[in-house]
Amino acid sequence: MPVNCSSCEERRAVLRRPKTGHSLCKDCFFHAFEEEIHHTIVSAKLFNPGEKVGIGASGGKDSTVLAHVLKVLNERYAYGLDLILVSVDEGISGYRDDSLETVKRNQQQYELPLKIVSYQELYGWTMDQIVKQVGLKNNCTFCGVFRRQALDRGAMMLGVNKICTGHNADDIAETVLMNFLRGDIARLRRCTSITTGSEGAIPRCKPLKYAYEKEIVLYAYFKKLDYFSTECIYSPNAYRGHARAFLKDLEAIRPSSIMDIIHSGENLSVKEDVRMPVQGTCTRCGYISSQSLCKACVLLEGLNRGLPKLGIGKHHKLHHKLLSQEPLSEQEERKLKAVDF
Amino acid sequence: MCEEEEVYCPELQDTTQGKSLGKTCMKCKESSAVLLIRAGDAFCKSCFKEYFVHKFRATLGKNRVIYPGEKVLLAFSGGPSSSAMVQQVQEGMSRDAPKKLRFVPGILFIDEGTTCGMSHEERQQNMSEVQNVLQQTGFPFYIVSLEQVFSLPGSILQRGVPEQRANYKQEVDRFMVQQQAQGETGCSDILENLAKLGVNVSESSRESDKMFQSTCRHPPDTHTQKLIQLFASAKTLTAKHQLLHTLRSHLILHIARTCGYSKVMSGESCTRLSVSLLSNISLGRGAFLPLDTGFCDSRYGDVDIIRPMREYSLKEIAFYNRLFHVSSVFIPALNTKVLENSSIQQLSEVFINRLQADFPSTVSTVYRTSEKLNVSKIDANQGTCAKERCLLCLSPLDTQVGEASAFHATQISHYISQKILMKFNDPANSSGKSCCQEGKCCKGPGYGDFCQPRALQAPSFVDMLCYGCRLTVKDLQSLDALPQYVLHEAEHRSRRIEMRKEIEEFLLDKDEENLH
Numbered sequence A: 001m002p003v004n005c006s007s008c009e010e011r012r013a014v015l016r017r018p019k020t021g022h023s024l025c026k027d028c029f030f031h032a033f034e035e036e037i038h039h040t041i042v043s044a045k046l047f048n049p050g051e052k053v054g055i056g057a058s059g060g061k062d063s064t065v066l067a068h069v070l071k072v073l074n075e076r077y078a079y080g081l082d083l084i085l086v087s088v089d090e091g092i093s094g095y096r097d098d099s100l101e102t103v104k105r106n107q108q109q110y111e112l113p114l115k116i117v118s119y120q121e122l123y124g125w126t127m128d129q130i131v132k133q134v135g136l137k138n139n140c141t142f143c144g145v146f147r148r149q150a151l152d153r154g155a156m157m158l159g160v161n162k163i164c165t166g167h168n169a170d171d172i173a174e175t176v177l178m179n180f181l182r183g184d185i186a187r188l189r190r191c192t193s194i195t196t197g198s199e200g201a202i203p204r205c206k207p208l209k210y211a212y213e214k215e216i217v218l219y220a221y222f223k224k225l226d227y228f229s230t231e232c233i234y235s236p237n238a239y240r241g242h243a244r245a246f247l248k249d250l251e252a253i254r255p256s257s258i259m260d261i262i263h264s265g266e267n268l269s270v271k272e273d274v275r276m277p278v279q280g281t282c283t284r285c286g287y288i289s290s291q292s293l294c295k296a297c298v299l300l301e302g303l304n305r306g307l308p309k310l311g312i313g314k315h316h317k318l319h320h321k322l323l324s325q326e327p328l329s330e331q332e333e334r335k336l337k338a339v340d341f
Numbered sequence B: 001m002c003e004e005e006e007v008y009c010p011e012l013q014d015t016t017q018g019k020s021l022g023k024t025c026m027k028c029k030e031s032s033a034v035l036l037i038r039a040g041d042a043f044c045k046s047c048f049k050e051y052f053v054h055k056f057r058a059t060l061g062k063n064r065v066i067y068p069g070e071k072v073l074l075a076f077s078g079g080p081s082s083s084a085m086v087q088q089v090q091e092g093m094s095r096d097a098p099k100k101l102r103f104v105p106g107i108l109f110i111d112e113g114t115t116c117g118m119s120h121e122e123r124q125q126n127m128s129e130v131q132n133v134l135q136q137t138g139f140p141f142y143i144v145s146l147e148q149v150f151s152l153p154g155s156i157l158q159r160g161v162p163e164q165r166a167n168y169k170q171e172v173d174r175f176m177v178q179q180q181a182q183g184e185t186g187c188s189d190i191l192e193n194l195a196k197l198g199v200n201v202s203e204s205s206r207e208s209d210k211m212f213q214s215t216c217r218h219p220p221d222t223h224t225q226k227l228i229q230l231f232a233s234a235k236t237l238t239a240k241h242q243l244l245h246t247l248r249s250h251l252i253l254h255i256a257r258t259c260g261y262s263k264v265m266s267g268e269s270c271t272r273l274s275v276s277l278l279s280n281i282s283l284g285r286g287a288f289l290p291l292d293t294g295f296c297d298s299r300y301g302d303v304d305i306i307r308p309m310r311e312y313s314l315k316e317i318a319f320y321n322r323l324f325h326v327s328s329v330f331i332p333a334l335n336t337k338v339l340e341n342s343s344i345q346q347l348s349e350v351f352i353n354r355l356q357a358d359f360p361s362t363v364s365t366v367y368r369t370s371e372k373l374n375v376s377k378i379d380a381n382q383g384t385c386a387k388e389r390c391l392l393c394l395s396p397l398d399t400q401v402g403e404a405s406a407f408h409a410t411q412i413s414h415y416i417s418q419k420i421l422m423k424f425n426d427p428a429n430s431s432g433k434s435c436c437q438e439g440k441c442c443k444g445p446g447y448g449d450f451c452q453p454r455a456l457q458a459p460s461f462v463d464m465l466c467y468g469c470r471l472t473v474k475d476l477q478s479l480d481a482l483p484q485y486v487l488h489e490a491e492h493r494s495r496r497i498e499m500r501k502e503i504e505e506f507l508l509d510k511d512e513e514n515l516h
Ligand SMILES: [Zn+2]
Pocket: A005, A006, A007, A008, A009, A010, A011, A024, A025, A026, A027, A028, A029
């Protein structure tokens, strides 16, 4: 039996909103989805008129929908933003080709400028070369760290004021759970903030923070947006995988769980006497880092010296040696060379 | 994973019925070990006991919240953890305890049989089993049926006034002097001493004992029917769990208040607490984790909830109970015999247990995370609403959050999905920057409701609840099935707020807590 849209009460509903359970027609859903993001942007004061805003574009559903909605809202509400797509080419043969094609198509469809930054150009190593050296088991450390910086470095080249990423409500709830389970208080405190980034770094924000992943897919589906599935091809870290599975089960029991967890995360507060790592900058590349060398520089150093394990474990004690280009002792070398697959 | 090893909640290697492991105890280096705590730490039976007892005393000792001579109510569920807790108190009161516990214990058991569909006979049987166990402790005890919530006063939902105490050391000194003055006879029973000091322990509690026992023996059928109706009106098992927890807390508070107990001991193990932490995060109760799971929960003002078992793992407790014959009573509960995906609480439990199997540091890591959390600063915020507390859980409200919040975003989503009070795509009233300022919202007139301070409208029942309790109430078919004391207090509060608004301009101290 056809159901009427609960918003306009005129047209036939075509979907049930995963977030609220309401049945909506296509137009009302588009409207609701876009307006909610607009509300997020305005209430959190994410942008100022005249800013140049980089959209981290992977070709995946989140960033594709983000680019589309930002373009729409920028026009509808005259934000006055200069939007630009920023894409990272990790150099994984076969894997990125399709997604980069998608990004290029998006660029044409939305008439947004696009900048592709490659690992080769930024680090001197492609992801394929890295995998060859470190093995499959550890490469996620590399792709996570390098990807974060790649976007920043690319954005810096373009003179961008802010970077937007496609993190959605599910991602954030999942991160709250994961940091909680891992006991990572510093990240737990930061992970629900909609804008991150300290002095010197380009601020990053998440306009889709309150958008459900399923609604993002629905939006892309009904808008016939072209996207490429870019789940990381390597297995995610164990805790994230568990947290994700748990979140899916929760959502099945109570759909509001995703927002409920974000609410929890936003209202947690940490005791004052808990030590927080001091944020500084990397002495080599200037990127924000709590150590004298940022994670990417340590990883790179490891790769360049043929000691891939350097960046994987905790080897802060060796940083001064790396900084002063001192050679490592034989024992230290042996410890860092072996990679277990 | 290179997580640090933790000592809080040792993972015990299960050995068969206390048989020797072929290792020597790492503590006394003499006796043969009967169990392993974590990797390698082997204990013999007597050293394990010493370790277990010491942990209990140390937990109480380092927190110093129980004053000598204070009446402490032990919440007993029949389960292993609260059984071990009662046993630890007995141990600490025994004549040969090295440093006797100096508080005055009583025990409370709440029969919740109705909520899981038990017959009258089954409940009677459980209660007489519980009675047998509790009688052996020699402590005064109360057995109360959950039905009694239908005769609670509305004042139960009001925060009490904390008793003024001198500092801990002064209190202890005073107590010692008094004891000496009474001509203390070496090892005389502490209860007798307290009776002499005018703390009329046995009689007063025996009287209230009778009172409660009589009501519990025959909870009026009408109350049983009401309770059944109330639980039937909850559409989800998740909400039933929360509802039960809420009602139970109110009843415990009521018994504690009427019988003069200023502390309640609750027996959650660290395993249990890790599960609660995770499920509470999932239930939107993140702001209250320190209250809901911390060592001392003082939200009620006059009665503090204390959790002295929070540093023991369930396995440790099970092992102790088996080795030292601590009997517990199995009582079916809401989650007995249901699928693991039936409620958020159940799901959290299964999840933590599985993760613990894969990563043995899970429970202790989660536990440590919670130790670093603080009751949210919402308490300290300015304005009158700062001191408003949730009608049901009495936590400081976590709903006075800004526009840019999950709470607000959810309201907007519900709003947009069902009304058409605004014109579509109307860029006219949208500067993109002036949203929600001065009552003018970028979303058109319809959004005004969200942008105006809520306090200006007469608060509805839901407005008096915290985020998490709203979720529970949303899952109820109607509010009518709730016990009268809840509805009365809601009305009462609503009247106070109305009144306050009328006279607001004449009040000099706007922050004064005068809402009740
Ligand atoms: Zn419609």
